[in-house]
Amino acid sequence: MALLAGGKDVHVLSDGVSSINAEEVPIALARMRQAGASVTTSESLLYEMMGDASDSKFKPFAALMKEEKSNISESLKSLLGSTGTSV
Numbered sequence: 337m338a339l340l341a342g343g344k345d346v347h348v349l350s351d352g353v354s355s356i357n358a359e360e361v362p363i364a365l366a367r368m369r370q371a372g373a374s375v376t377t378s379e380s381l382l383y384e385m386m387g388d389a390s391d392s393k394f395k396p397f398a399a400l401m402k403e404e405k406s407n408i409s410e411s412l413k414s415l416l417g418s419t420g421t422s423v
Contacts, residue, residue, distance in 0.1 A: 337371060346373040349381060351412050358414070379408060 339346050348368055355361050369375050379401060386394055401408075 337368070340368075340371045340373060347381075348373050348375045349378045350375050351377050351379075351408070377412070 346368070348365065350361075350365055353361055353365060355364065365375050382397070382401070386397055388394070389398075
């Protein structure tokens with residue numbers, strides 16, 4: 337929040353946020369979003385960093401992401417609640 341107050345462009349990886357009380361995570365993410373932070377997931381960030389599908393590394397990366405889909409989904413659910421729609 338201090339970075340936002342200082343005029344910085346803040347990006348938060350929602351699946352990298354945790355709390356002792358799981359119910360706090362969606363509240364904190366919503367608060368950061370309202371303050372102007374961009375909230376996304378590590379998967380989205382990784383796809384953005386890949387650029388586009390013409391990169392020779394894209395196909396193996398996409399295959400790995402597909403293979404790990406259920407693990408990623410379970411992680412998001414445990415951090416964001418049962419629906420995982422809070423991002």
